[in-house]
Amino acid sequence: MTIVSVGWSHRSASLDLLERVAVAGADVPALMAAISEPPVTGVLALSTCNRLELYGDVSSFHPGIDALLRAVAWTSGVEVDELAATAVVRHDHAAVSHLLTVACGLESIAVGEVQIIGQLRSALRMSQEAGRASGPLVALATRALRVAKHAHTDTDLDHVSPGLVDAGLSRVHAGLGDPSRLRHVVVGAGSMNGVTVATLVRAGAEQIIVVNRSLERAERLAASYGVSAAAWDELGDLLATADVVWSATGAPDYVVTPETLGVRSRPRVLVDLAMPRDVHPACAELPCVDVVDLDGLAGVLARLGRGSLADVRSMVATEVDGWMVEQRERSIAPTVTALRTRADDIVEVELARLRAKLGEGGEHAAAEAERMVHRVVDKLLHTPTVRVRELVDAPAESMSDALRLLFDLEPLDAGEGPQGRAPAPV
Numbered sequence: 001m002t003i004v005s006v007g008w009s010h011r012s013a014s015l016d017l018l019e020r021v022a023v024a025g026a027d028v029p030a031l032m033a034a035i036s037e038p039p040v041t042g043v044l045a046l047s048t049c050n051r052l053e054l055y056g057d058v059s060s061f062h063p064g065i066d067a068l069l070r071a072v073a074w075t076s077g078v079e080v081d082e083l084a085a086t087a088v089v090r091h092d093h094a095a096v097s098h099l100l101t102v103a104c105g106l107e108s109i110a111v112g113e114v115q116i117i118g119q120l121r122s123a124l125r126m127s128q129e130a131g132r133a134s135g136p137l138v139a140l141a142t143r144a145l146r147v148a149k150h151a152h153t154d155t156d157l158d159h160v161s162p163g164l165v166d167a168g169l170s171r172v173h174a175g176l177g178d179p180s181r182l183r184h185v186v187v188g189a190g191s192m193n194g195v196t197v198a199t200l201v202r203a204g205a206e207q208i209i210v211v212n213r214s215l216e217r218a219e220r221l222a223a224s225y226g227v228s229a230a231a232w233d234e235l236g237d238l239l240a241t242a243d244v245v246w247s248a249t250g251a252p253d254y255v256v257t258p259e260t261l262g263v264r265s266r267p268r269v270l271v272d273l274a275m276p277r278d279v280h281p282a283c284a285e286l287p288c289v290d291v292v293d294l295d296g297l298a299g300v301l302a303r304l305g306r307g308s309l310a311d312v313r314s315m316v317a318t319e320v321d322g323w324m325v326e327q328r329e330r331s332i333a334p335t336v337t338a339l340r341t342r343a344d345d346i347v348e349v350e351l352a353r354l355r356a357k358l359g360e361g362g363e364h365a366a367a368e369a370e371r372m373v374h375r376v377v378d379k380l381l382h383t384p385t386v387r388v389r390e391l392v393d394a395p396a397e398s399m400s401d402a403l404r405l406l407f408d409l410e411p412l413d414a415g416e417g418p419q420g421r422a423p424a425p426v
Contacts, residue, residue, distance in 0.1 A: 001041075001136055001327070002061055005095040006068045006087050007053030010109060010250030011276070013086050015213065021076045021083070023047045025122070032132045034071040039063040042134025044141060046102070046123045048116065049190065049217075050109060050250050055099060055141075057134040065089055096140060096323055100316045103144035104151040106309065109250040109274065110192035112157040117148050140323065147319050154315075156308040161192055164297055165199045165246075168271040171292045172244050175269050180204035182243035187235070187255060189217040192248035192273055194224070200246075201225050209242075211235050213249075236260050245270045247278035254280040261286065339384065343377050 008021055023031055028045050035043050035056070042057035054072070058064025069087065073080045090098050098107075103120050105112040124141040127133040151157050172179050184205055186193050189212035200208055208227040212218035215231045222229035230238060235255075239245060240262050247270070249255050255278040256270060265288055272279040272293040284291040351373065355366045 002058050002064070002091055003055065003095045003136065003140065004058055004061065004064055004068075004089065004091040005053055005055045005098055006065060006072075006089050007046075007051060008083075008087060009051035009053070009107065010252065011107065012088050013252065015249075015251050017078070017082075017086060018050065018052070020078050021052050021072060022049075023052055023075060025126070027075065028123075028126050029130045031071055031075045032127065032130045034074050035132070036067045036070075037132075040067050042127070042137040043068070043132045044123055044127045044137050046120060048119050051102075051107075053102070055095065055137060057137050061091060093320060093324055097316060097320045099140065100144045100147050100319055101313075103148040104312050104316060105148070105157070106312060106316075109188075109190050109248050110161045110195055111309070112152070112160045113191040114152060114158075115191060117145060120145060120148075136327070143319060143323060147315055151312045151315060155311045157312055160308055161195045162199065164273055164294070165192075165196050167297045168246070168273065168292055169199060169203060171290075171296075172269050172271070175290050176243055176267060179244070180206065183207040183241060184209070184244045184246060185238045185242040186210045187245060187247040187278065188212055188249040188274075189214070189221045190248065190250065193246070194221055196246045196248070196273070197221060197225050197227060201227070209238055211238055236262075240264065243268060245279075246273065247271070248273040249278055250274060251278065252276060254278065256280065256283060258282050258286055261289070263287065340381055343381060347373050347377055 008018060010018065013021075023045065025047070028047060031045055032043050035054075039058050039060045040056045041059060044055040046053045046055070052072070054068045056064050056068055058067075069080050069083050072078070072083055076083075101107055103116060105114065105116050108116055120141060124133065124138065124145075127137065127141075169179055172182070176182055179200065180203060182205065184200055184207060186196055186200075186208060189210055193210065193212075197208060197210065208222075208225075209230050210218045210222045210227060211230045211232060211234060212221075213232045215229065218229040218231075239256065239260055243266075245256060245268070247256055251274070255274075256272075257280040261268075261270075261283055263286060267288045267290070270279050270283060270289060270291045272291065275294060277293060279291055279293065281291075283289055347370075351366065351370050354369055355362070358366050
């Protein structure tokens with residue numbers, strides 16, 4: 001069993017590609033049905049506005065990846081070659097770590113956002129309803145959900161994104177005065193933008209316009225707070241009249257550039273809360289423009305984010321290590337069970353021969369021999385059974401090392417053969 005992930009997100013793919021590979025909730029079962037079994041014995045499809053990631057329990061790595069890519073190509077209409085060139089592929093430790101990191105919101109535009117937990121829970125439910133949730137994937141998704149819950153309850157993760165917006169608002173106040181009297185343009189309609197709009201409304205701002213590539217999403221966010229929404233093709237005009245621009249789109253390319261911003265004599269503040277950045281660095285060279293990005297809010301991150309993020313990443317690392325140990329243990333334990341079974345079979349065959357040889361008058365001797373042989377076998381196999389855990393924690397570098405560890409054998413000196421004799425020439 002190998003866990004793999006194949007995905008496209010705001011960190012690695014263009015918005016155009018994300019829109020083309022996007023899978024609506026109702027289409028997820030069809031996507032999973034298109035994934036061949038074998039080599040994919042289980043699959044989990046995590047589809048959000050900024051990512052499509054497939055997690056597979058595969059029996060073979062390359063055929064498993066190919067099966068996942070072909071299914072996405074069939075569903076989206078995007079050529080397999082384009083998907084393969086743009087996908088981020090992970091396996092084993094990296095795939096497990098990524099899912100747990102995503103579940104905690106560390107890969108989201110709004111760091112620590114909680115919506116991803118519900119999205120992962122829905123993905124698990126759809127996989128189970130489609131009959132594609134293998135045991136390892138259920139266990140992994142359940143672990144990811146548990147870690148995410150602890151990340152939000154046991155750290156200050158929930159305060160990171162609001163803290164960044166508050167810090168940006170302080171910079172705006174210092175540069176332009178009372179934010180409630182300014183004209184704010186919010187670029188994007190995701191989780192981080194929701195935090196931004198909510199913060200601005202609480203601060204008393206009345207002139208707030210949300211602009212997004214999807215007008216429907218912009219209108220939905222704007223309606224939640226009683227502010228205005230605009231279509232994407234109005235971005236240039238909106239930037240020209242804005243006092244403050246808040247941007248967090250998750251686009252891999254710059255959204256606000258010197259060309260789209262234009263030049264004017266009135267001071268403006270651009271608050272870039274995206275990673276990768278939305279605002280082109282050259283905008284900071286324009287007259288009367290102050291650019292505030294995540295680097296400029298480093299003090300806030302140090303106070304509200306980095307400690308929290310370090311705690312969450314430590315939690316994730318511990319859980320990933322625990323998962324890998326458990327999986328290796330499961331893979332090794334059957335070998336010891338097979339060894340015991342094989343030993344029992346050999347003992348029974350030899351005892352049957354002994355009983356046949358002793359005849360009817362040898363029942364007592366046969367019983368004594370049986371007890372003795374079973375004691376010998378139990379003592380011989382006790383050490384490898386106990387050492388399984390040690391082998392899992394510190395994998396042997398070779399088969400000989402594994403056998404020495406399992407059977408508690410003393411390593412031979414380099415120049416000695418059995419019983420201290422020099423090895424015979426070959």
